[in-house]
Amino acid sequence: MTRKTVRIAMNGVTGRMGYRQHLVRSILALREQGGLDLGDGTVLWPEPILVGRREHALKALAEKHGLEHWATDVDEVLADETVDIFFDAAMTSGREEVLKKAIAAGKHVYTEKPTAVGLEGAIELARLAREAGVKSGVVQDKLFLPGLLKLKRLIDGGFFGRILSVRGEFGYWVFEGDWQEAQRPSWNYRAEDGGGIVVDMFPHWEYVLHELFGRVTSVNALATTHIPTRWDENGKPYSATADDSAYGIFEIEGGVVAQINSSWDVRVNRDELVEFQVDGTEGSAVAGLRNCRVQHRSATPKPVWNPDLPATYSFRDQWQEIPDNQEFDNGFKVQWELFLKHVYAGADYHWDLLAGARGVQMAELGLKSSAEGRRLDVPEISL
Known part of the structure; x- marks a missing residue:
């Protein structure tokens, strides 16, 4: 076996997502397993370079973690010809600029979403990457969750018959920060810093709906700020200028209708932090992060509406759990492996910057729909 070292500049690894999911559970996990076997006698050995603004962190x-390389100067890292890939998980507001620099430096780019603050910038990134001949990838982690992989298995197997609708619930209570520390950084609630739940979550809903059910053709959304004052990391109050909850209706090609609620102001009364219910003519399913339950047409009970009598049975008990039937690895790590195989072994890969631009488009249209109070069509985008 031949070992090939791949130097990956990882910008934003001091943040929660960049550190936990991308550094520890993906890149370092690949090193712990001995690298990534490409199947042709080559093993890729990822060598991370930690990049950020806080030198001490x-x-x-x-x-x-016993790593040798870290830097606070992004330009210096990009000028290093031994760096193969640039990854970004830093603040959304600075992403477009740093990705442009990475592409201009000839680096393959892999990035969190949204890829830019607006659709025009997101399309420009995709165009620049194509013209420069560099490979690009955008994190679309929810596609690799066990629950959604089971849901995809059901769709591919024809379980639902004709799919009618999708209902999604996502969210949890994020503490305001006054009497309990907030679980999310304060910039998430400042629009001027790229915050807001529409910008954060609508790109996720775009690729989930697109990959599982079809292209989204229209969006009708209401975005709002339920909690106007929060407290930052230093315990100081600030005005929340970004939306913290959004309620969306999405039409999908073929007639499927999706309704998805996203909120950082909801207390969880469901099995998982995100759940999707899919209803079809032949059966229904409820999929979360890890689990998936189904109810087939032949096993559907006959509920009768009677508000005068209490229910004597549990509706949840009438559903069947879908077995794992396989080992599920960390979704972020799986997509890192696919991207590395795309770059170094020519494997198929379509979650690129153009796919990321669709997510930016969805967020942009969601905010516009909310501001104008109307349903908006979603034009197809291309380079």
């Missing part, structure tokens, strides 16, 4: 992470 980067140094601490490097020492904790």
Whole structure:
């Protein structure tokens, strides 16, 4: 076996997502398993370079995990010809600029979403990457969740018959920060810093709906800020200028209708933090992060509406759990593996910057729909 070292500049690894999912559970996990076998006698060995603004935090992470390379100067890292891939998980507001620099430097780019603050910028990134001949990838992690993989298995097997509708519930209560520390950074609630739940979550809903059910053709959304004042990391109050909840209706080619609620102001009364119910003529399913339950047409009970009598049975008990039937690896790690195989072995891969642009488009149209109070068509985009 031949070992090939791949140097990956990882920008934003001091943040929650960049550190936990991308560094520890993806890149370091690949190193722990001995690298990534390409199947042709080559093993890729990822060598991360930690990049960020806080020198002390980067140094601490490097020492904790026994890593040699870290830097606070992005331009210096991009000028290093030994760097193969640039990854970004830093603040949304600075992503477009740093990705442009990485593409201009000839680096393959892999990035969190949204890829830009507006559709025009997102399309420009996709165009620049294509013209530069560099490979690109956008994180679309929810496609690799066990629950949604089981749901995809049901769709591919024809379980639903004709799919009629999708109902999604996502969210949890994010503490305001006054008497309990908030679970999300304060910039998430400032529109001027790229915050807002529409910008954060509508790109997810676009690729989930697109990959599982078809292209989204229209969006009708209401975005709002339920909690106008929050407290930042220093305990100081600030005005929330970004939306913290959004309620969307999405039409999908072929007639499927999806309704998805997204909120950081909801207390969880469901099995998982996100759940999708899919109803079809032959059966229904409820899929979450890990689990998936079904009810087939032949096993559907006959509920009778009678408000004068209490229910004597549990509706949840009338559903059947879908077995795993396979080992599910961390979804972020799986997509990293696919992207690396795309870059170094020519494997098929379509979650690129153009796919990321569709997510930016969805968020942009969602905010516009909410501001104008009307349903908007979703034009197809291309380079």
